[in-house]
Amino acid sequence: MKVVFIGSGNVATHMAKAFSLAGYSVVEVWSPNFDNADLLANAVGAKPIASIAHIDQSADLYIIAVKDEAIAGVVQELTEVNGLVVHTSGTTSIEVLSSLKKYGVLYPLQTFSKSKALDFKRVPLCIEASDEETLQALKVIAGSISEQVFLIESAKRKVLHLSAVFACNFANHLYTIGQELLQHHDLDFAMLRPLILETAEKVQTNLPQHVQTGPAIRNDETTIAAHLELLRNNEEWGNIYQTLSKSIKKTYQ
């Protein structure tokens, strides 16, 4: 099966490698930035393409992994292709692809960095398609690169994406605040790493609401006051501390 990648960011990079590993032939990579397209193309034995107008029209699968706002523009370039076209966005409706013949969504619910390898077989893939036949084809394709394939309609996919922002993007920002607090006091972020990992490992077998700890759930006002005193020179962090503590108290009251 011939696959064309449109995009060369973190998602495209990890997914192209997964398809390549699974025995698919990644034939071309296009990206708004040719150097990035070239880099990814080299990594998977594909050809980098400078102009999207010149991409191979005879591939079996086109994977759009560009910024959300760029998807509609890419779709206009693919109206003649007969292969299956999917986008990989968490927030974009499948409708953006409706001018195409066969289309779908292949959304990986994971955070990717080019610098960190990961086992793609364990990445949850949310799929959706233009019709039943395409859905079955996409299910087979998704199943060949991951063991975690879920049929998820656009509305629910948006909820998944939102929950991922809380559990991943916002959680990482809290790690950053922790890191900056330590740095201001000449303490090493390495001290915090085992705690961060254990917090995430705990919810692999428990629900997070069953393992909540800390001063807010204990209504430990002495500690909360001491922490706010430490944060008195940083209104922003103090505000985050109060907002989240209030929310924890409300959840468990």
Added chain:
Amino acid sequence: MKVVFIGSGNVATHMAKAFSLAGYSVVEVWSPNFDNADLLANAVGAKPIASIAHIDQSADLYIIAVKDEAIAGVVQELTEVNGLVVHTSGTTSIEVLSSLKKYGVLYPLQTFSKSKALDFKRVPLCIEASDEETLQALKVIAGSISEQVFLIESAKRKVLHLSAVFACNFANHLYTIGQELLQHHDLDFAMLRPLILETAEKVQTNLPQHVQTGPAIRNDETTIAAHLELLRNNEEWGNIYQTLSKSIKKTYQ
């Protein structure tokens, strides 16, 4: 070496097992709740004690692992002992122990649940002591149960505890919000677990500020507006979303 545990909560349970494994003799466990003392005592081959007034006065090490506000009361019961007395609190100053002969702090920077085993050797232990000789003794003791021992004064320990609240307690609450969002839409929290784990694993080798992703750092206002629209019926979560997104934008502007 004879060790007495005062407390039977999560910290006491994991630490008593670690001392027992390291070859120490945990002789007694006292707790405000006798049943809990009995449970922990049985697990480590110790004797449960019903009244703190009757604890063994000849032990080498007394470990206070009770709620912060109960520490001072426990200290009053230990004024006659000759052994080393340590508390395990992140926020309580070493001064609470100053009426004793030899004292210190043994603060584990980790989150413990009775239901989940963990490798205590990797738990960062922050130590502090009444005098240099006691510090050296405590260093040896701490080093026998963990490979990660740090000399940390009370003021810095409080900062570590605060950063742990952000990186652990608050992060777990964000997982809970993610879970509740999914639950409201009949989606399984299991879908979010690989993402949570990967987010924590990423910062084991990177600094969190170098791996931040999501709509806020991209200034992706379309996605942010769509997310706030999904949260329109939950003012609290909408407020958390806006507060954290604003903080991310400010951090990377």
